[in-house]
Amino acid sequence: MRVLLICRINEHSKKFAGVFKKIKGQLEGFEQAGCEVACVYMSYGTQTTSVYHQGELVSTGLSWPDISPRQESIVFWQHAVEAVKQWQPDVVLVRYEAMLKHPTLVEFYRAIRGRAIACVEFPTYPYEAELTGVDLETVRAHRQAMLNEVDHVFSTCYDDTILNKPNHPFDNQLSQAMIDELAERRVSSVRHRDNVINLLMVANLSNWHGVDRIINGLAAYYTDPRSATVMLHVVGEGDCLVDLQRLCAGLKMEKWVRFHGFLSGAELDKVFIQADLAIASLGMHRIDLYRSSTLKVREYLASGLPVIYSCADSVLSENPYVLRVPEDDSIVNIPDIVTFFQRIQQTGPVKPALASFARDTISWRRVAENILNVVKGDLHG
Incomplete structure (x- = not known):
């Protein structure tokens, strides 16, 4: 065909x-x-x-x-x-x-x-x-x-x-070649030895990514002394970048939030390797979406990163390495993220386990076969 x-x-x-x-x-x-x-x-x-x-x-x-x-x-x-x-x-x-x-x-x-x-x-x-x-x-x-x-x-x-x-x-997927490539470049069983929990958001920044929820959550978190340091790394540009930078400056969060701009290749891989947790789009409800299958979430998983999310996604529903936060405009509770991170660290090397999950679960071939099953009736009719 x-x-x-x-x-x-x-x-x-x-x-x-x-x-x-x-x-x-x-x-x-x-x-x-x-x-x-x-x-x-x-x-x-x-x-x-x-x-x-x-x-x-x-x-x-x-x-x-x-x-x-x-x-x-x-x-x-x-x-x-x-x-x-x-x-x-x-x-x-x-x-x-x-x-x-x-x-x-x-x-x-x-x-x-x-x-x-x-x-x-x-x-x-x-x-x-x-x-x-x-x-x-x-x-x-x-x-x-x-x-x-x-x-x-x-x-x-x-x-x-x-x-x-x-x-x-259908649900979005990744190519098998991309899954294998991401695992090879970004997945390590050894975590950096410090007390910093690095959160990562990669996006062409728009309102529905909900980065403001994390920034406001960090501002609330750091009103008290904390034993665990949490940092947010934002990779990408987009319509909301300037507003997010202003929000960050207004809350005096520049020490805890870093805007990297657009990255690719080895520079992007380096940020993924250093990251501990990934942030999915936390504002999909703002555009009336209550179910998603974004490519970025699948890239996070193939790169071995646990995911913080709010919008329902089939690939996350049965995954133990994810944390769901409320699907609204409330600020994200950072202590919950710290507790989640500490819990999954006790289960063994996280990144290799997630990369293996992605390899077994994510496949465009199954989507293609489903599409072909739909159209074959027309071809043979």
Whole structure:
């Protein structure tokens, strides 16, 4: 079976680096499930069609250079029609994007009707709380028109339907290659010898990450003398970075909170190695999400880090190395985190155990096989 993934994501984007890792994981999953698989995406200013084989994206030669940012949102989907015609897949899986003005995806699906099984993935649903300053009526009208053109809907939302269209839920995963690589680079059975508990948050910082809850929690924690030192390391940039830095300064927490900015490669690995606990998004309720399957949580687990979280996630539900905090705007109780950390340290080396859990639990192949089971009825019908 030939599967074509289409996503208007730039492989070199810092902001969407995690998303592109997800795309490559999905491609790996379909390949492991026995499919020929290709992807249409952006590479700097060039729209590219590449086949995926054993961890590598290899250009098919079908590409469109010199696309301006102003044109991209429209011409990308026009070129994607040509990619479908040229590569002739059995299944097309598109990463949904909100159509703020032009019904690009509606036109795309109409143009490929009858050429392949048409599928759409909602990376987040509901998502409207993330959209600010836009005409939601237009977004909703275009979305409904698109759903009328697709055969199957997939999402990380566990509702039975999305706007009356049957929904096939899945959880985000990591590629097996990435899981093994992270364990090799970041997991050690030996912990640093000091009395500092290092908390780590890696994100493209937005309101729903809830970093303010930890900062305010640290401010409350340090109103009294403490035997255990707790530090928060924040990696990443984003819309909320300046506000968080101001909050930190206003509370005089600069000694206990360090903003590292964007890190990658060996510098990022070093922060992961030094970390003791990871912080998941603690403000998902602010955008009306009460169930998640974020890639970052899976990266934390594969890197051997226990996770502090608030929003329900299937990969955390049966895991002894996690601590759930209230799903609201209350400040996080830091003494609870200290107690949790001290308890799990008594069970033996934590990081190798968590890396092993990730290797056994997280797999894009199973997601791909579930998608294929849904579409095979159309192929054989």
